[in-house]
Amino acid sequence: MNPSTGPTEDERRARAALTRLLEPGDGLGALAVRCWGAERTLQVLGGPDAPEPGERQDLVVAAADQGHRVTSRTWSAAQERWSTRRADLAPDRDLETIHRLGGRLLVPGDPDWPVAVDDLGGQAPLALWCRGTSTIPAVHRTVSVVGSREATQYGQQVTAQLVSGVARRGMTVLSGGAYGIDAAAHRAALAAPDAEPPTLAVMAGGLDRFYPAGNEQLLHQVAETGLLISEMPPGASPTRYRFLARNRLIAALAGAVVVVEARWRSGAQNTAGHALGLGREVGVVPGPITSAASAGCHRLLRETPSTLVTEADEIISLMPHHALPDDGLSRPSPAAGATKAGEQERAHDHLTVEELLVFEALPVRAPAEVARICSVAGLGTGTVLGVLTRLGRQGLAEQRGAGWRRGSTAR
Amino acid sequence: MNPSTGPTEDERRARAALTRLLEPGDGLGALAVRCWGAERTLQVLGGPDAPEPGERQDLVVAAADQGHRVTSRTWSAAQERWSTRRADLAPDRDLETIHRLGGRLLVPGDPDWPVAVDDLGGQAPLALWCRGTSTIPAVHRTVSVVGSREATQYGQQVTAQLVSGVARRGMTVLSGGAYGIDAAAHRAALAAPDAEPPTLAVMAGGLDRFYPAGNEQLLHQVAETGLLISEMPPGASPTRYRFLARNRLIAALAGAVVVVEARWRSGAQNTAGHALGLGREVGVVPGPITSAASAGCHRLLRETPSTLVTEADEIISLMPHHALPDDGLSRPSPAAGATKAGEQERAHDHLTVEELLVFEALPVRAPAEVARICSVAGLGTGTVLGVLTRLGRQGLAEQRGAGWRRGSTAR
Numbered sequence: 089m090n091p092s093t094g095p096t097e098d099e100r101r102a103r104a105a106l107t108r109l110l111e112p113g114d115g116l117g118a119l120a121v122r123c124w125g126a127e128r129t130l131q132v133l134g135g136p137d138a139p140e141p142g143e144r145q146d147l148v149v150a151a152a153d154q155g156h157r158v159t160s161r162t163w164s165a166a167q168e169r170w171s172t173r174r175a176d177l178a179p180d181r182d183l184e185t186i187h188r189l190g191g192r193l194l195v196p197g198d199p200d201w202p203v204a205v206d207d208l209g210g211q212a213p214l215a216l217w218c219r220g221t222s223t224i225p226a227v228h229r230t231v232s233v234v235g236s237r238e239a240t241q242y243g244q245q246v247t248a249q250l251v252s253g254v255a256r257r258g259m260t261v262l263s264g265g266a267y268g269i270d271a272a273a274h275r276a277a278l279a280a281p282d283a284e285p286p287t288l289a290v291m292a293g294g295l296d297r298f299y300p301a302g303n304e305q306l307l308h309q310v311a312e313t314g315l316l317i318s319e320m321p322p323g324a325s326p327t328r329y330r331f332l333a334r335n336r337l338i339a340a341l342a343g344a345v346v347v348v349e350a351r352w353r354s355g356a357q358n359t360a361g362h363a364l365g366l367g368r369e370v371g372v373v374p375g376p377i378t379s380a381a382s383a384g385c386h387r388l389l390r391e392t393p394s395t396l397v398t399e400a401d402e403i404i405s406l407m408p409h410h411a412l413p414d415d416g417l418s419r420p421s422p423a424a425g426a427t428k429a430g431e432q433e434r435a436h437d438h439l440t441v442e443e444l445l446v447f448e449a450l451p452v453r454a455p456a457e458v459a460r461i462c463s464v465a466g467l468g469t470g471t472v473l474g475v476l477t478r479l480g481r482q483g484l485a486e487q488r489g490a491g492w493r494r495g496s497t498a499r
Numbered sequence: 500m501n502p503s504t505g506p507t508e509d510e511r512r513a514r515a516a517l518t519r520l521l522e523p524g525d526g527l528g529a530l531a532v533r534c535w536g537a538e539r540t541l542q543v544l545g546g547p548d549a550p551e552p553g554e555r556q557d558l559v560v561a562a563a564d565q566g567h568r569v570t571s572r573t574w575s576a577a578q579e580r581w582s583t584r585r586a587d588l589a590p591d592r593d594l595e596t597i598h599r600l601g602g603r604l605l606v607p608g609d610p611d612w613p614v615a616v617d618d619l620g621g622q623a624p625l626a627l628w629c630r631g632t633s634t635i636p637a638v639h640r641t642v643s644v645v646g647s648r649e650a651t652q653y654g655q656q657v658t659a660q661l662v663s664g665v666a667r668r669g670m671t672v673l674s675g676g677a678y679g680i681d682a683a684a685h686r687a688a689l690a691a692p693d694a695e696p697p698t699l700a701v702m703a704g705g706l707d708r709f710y711p712a713g714n715e716q717l718l719h720q721v722a723e724t725g726l727l728i729s730e731m732p733p734g735a736s737p738t739r740y741r742f743l744a745r746n747r748l749i750a751a752l753a754g755a756v757v758v759v760e761a762r763w764r765s766g767a768q769n770t771a772g773h774a775l776g777l778g779r780e781v782g783v784v785p786g787p788i789t790s791a792a793s794a795g796c797h798r799l800l801r802e803t804p805s806t807l808v809t810e811a812d813e814i815i816s817l818m819p820h821h822a823l824p825d826d827g828l829s830r831p832s833p834a835a836g837a838t839k840a841g842e843q844e845r846a847h848d849h850l851t852v853e854e855l856l857v858f859e860a861l862p863v864r865a866p867a868e869v870a871r872i873c874s875v876a877g878l879g880t881g882t883v884l885g886v887l888t889r890l891g892r893q894g895l896a897e898q899r900g901a902g903w904r905r906g907s908t909a910r
Contacts, residue, residue, distance in 0.1 A: 172725065177669075242696075243786055244790070245789065246787075246788055246789060351725075373788055374785030374786070374787075374788065374793075374797065374800075374807070375785070375787055375788075376653055376657075376785075376786055376787055377657055377784060377785065377786075377809040378653070378656065378657060378660075378812075382785075382810070386807055388807050389785075389807045390806065390807050390813075391798070395801070396785070396797055396800045396801050398788040398794070398797050400786075403800070405865065454816065
């Protein structure tokens with residue numbers, strides 16, 4: 089990296105600190121970083137400085153552009169939130185830890201920063217902690233494979249089969265390092281190492297320890313030949329909230345997300361919702377309708393514009409066609425990709441990420457209740473209700489009884 | 500039946516004879532019946548009479564309306580085809596046989612003629628031989644359940660489960676009387692007799708014998724409490740061609756077709772293609788991707804606008820909303836039905852049945868080869884190629900490499 093054009097060490101140090109100060113998805117914090125830069129944001133959010141009137145004004149205007157209001161009350165609540173963590177900031181120690189573990193901190197502007205995460209807009213990560221020496225491949229070389237922790241033998245078998253197939257076609261397989269489908273995906277990718285790196289694991293907590301404990305050996309192997317990735321600094325706990333926030337990275341870092349087994353309510357559906365919101369293709373593997381482990385998969389196939397997949401070639405054909413490698417390894421269906429992408433673009437024009445998440449969570453036909461839309465979109469009730477009203481005004485959503493579905497202009 | 504307004508006995512006798520003379524789907528024969536009436540058609544096609552010049556002219560004009568040409572050559576070929584069967588005509592014997600078996604011959608105009616089959620247009624049956632005393636219920640009370648002869652235990656189990664559910668909601672379950680999924684569907688419907696009649700079987704051959712032999716007892720039971728239906732007269736063999744032609748009746752007589760297990764190439768897919776062509780909804784039950792018995796189901800879900808179903812309520816919600824009974828038994832999703840029907844209407848406007856069959860067989864995204872389109876549509880290569888050219892001109896189909904898919908105006 090050339091320090092004259094890339095991020096400075098002060099910038100990297102500030103972002104390291106901010107990953108501990110700000111919870112993933114802290115929209116106001118992320119907005120401050122965009123308005124004021126990471127170093128100045130750390131001084132204000134992590135220290136005793138108050139923002140200058142002009143800085144405050146910039147933030148209010150930027151928030152308004154996104155349809156949000158920054159009031160004194162919002163600001164006070166945020167300051168309270170941030171102040172609780174100020175004492176814990178130790179960016180130098182955290183950077184030293186990750187280096188000692190054979191890793192590093194990637195920040196925007198680094199030559200190997202995965203620009204695909206910038207598709208998340210205001211929800212993009214401030215930095216990515218990595219453990220391992222591999223670089224993150226481009227989005228068109230990466231397939232995310234996710235699914236239930238309580239996987240059946242069928243789920244593990246088909247995960248192994250499909251992952252072997254996409255790995256043989258040179259794709260890096262990304263997953264979440266959890267038990268069940270995640271572990272089966274990492275294992276199969278490590279066993280068929282045709283891609284460089286074979287596999288990536290995006291974790292919800294800090295990379296100083298391997299979680300869950302039962303996957304320690306597997307995650308160690310991923311760190312050695314692939315890469316562990318987290319937006320949380322060393323020592324951070326993998327909370328439920330961070331697991332859900334982490335799912336947006338699993339969606340953003342890959343050209344397509346494949347869901348193998350998912351229960352009726354599952355994190356995999358949340359990941360799929362993020363992917364659809366980002367315009368990534370979602371492939372879903374069906375299973376017996378008598379298996380609760382496949383109920384969420386069938387729900388996705390009924391309620392979202394996801395695609396049923398049964399073999400590796402069908403997964404490859406979901407990958408973004410415009411970025412397909414010219415190496416003869418993959419057999420894509422460029423025309424098909426173009427159509428789907430084109431269709432989505434029409435609906436996505438001018439929508440914010442939140443609006444996209446909600447829009448994509450809306451069923452085309454049978455209306456869904458708000459609670460279900462929240463669950464699929466991975467957003468809170470207040471946010472979803474506000475977004476539904478906005479989408480309704482644009483004809484993109486319509487209320488039907490107690491539920492909502494796509495508006496007639498979007499079907 | 501009031502003979503002064505309903506069909507005369509001569510008309511019934513003529514149609515009885517014509518079901519032996521004309522193979523199902525004999526478009527020219529059916530057109531003659533429409534132009535000249537059944538009795539006169541029988542005199543010309545089944546006897547020594549040549550058509551009068553005016554009659555000939557009527558036929559040519561009617562054929563031209565459908566985009567077909569009747570040349571001397573077409574006519575000679577047809578006469579040759581018909582002449583081979585003239586000696587076998589025995590309508591009085593056939594009517595006597597069906598009466599002796601406790602059945603009857605339904606013809607258009609009978610008060611209990613199932614008007615739904617008229618949706619088949621030029622492919623509508625000339626008459627329907629029935630064995631049993633039940634009447635055929637309306638299309639919105641009938642669900643067709645079809646699938647593989649070589650059903651797995653999983654397929655038989657979910658057939659029983661889903662059929663019990665739709666039967667409990669008052670639906671008559673129609674199938675094809677074959678081994679495997681068909682038999683499981685009839686059995687489950689007979690075991691949960693909440694609908695009147697509980698079940699119907701549409702057979703490919705004459706109703707004087709039960710085919711296949713292994714289902715004799717089951718089919719006997721269907722005839723006793725439900726109804727056996729065939730467009731072929733007693734004694735007619737169930738040929739491969741008649742099995743395929745029979746599938747269009749299974750599609751036309753029901754408000755929705757459910758496919759439970761189907762191999763990559765299967766009759767069930769042909770039935771689904773007919774249903775989609777007629778604007779009937781198609782529900783498809785997924786299964787393990789490792790099961791060859793579900794490969795055709797997954798193919799339908801990838802390549803056609805069919806809907807994945809996992810439970811009886813989801814099947815009920817596919818039924819035509821405009822005709823839903825007001826008996827509180829079913830819990831439909833009227834809004835959903837309205838949407839789908841509306842969408843199909845746009846694409847179907849001004850298309851002939853053949854064009855619809857081909858159009859609905861076209862994948863939305865990845866192009867399909869002509870052989871595959873023929874298989875899904877249930878039409879011959881020559882017909883399909885001609886139709887594709889016409890659909891292409893209207894922007895409803897487009898060629899991509901060696902295959903065809905929906906045109907951009909129809910996606």
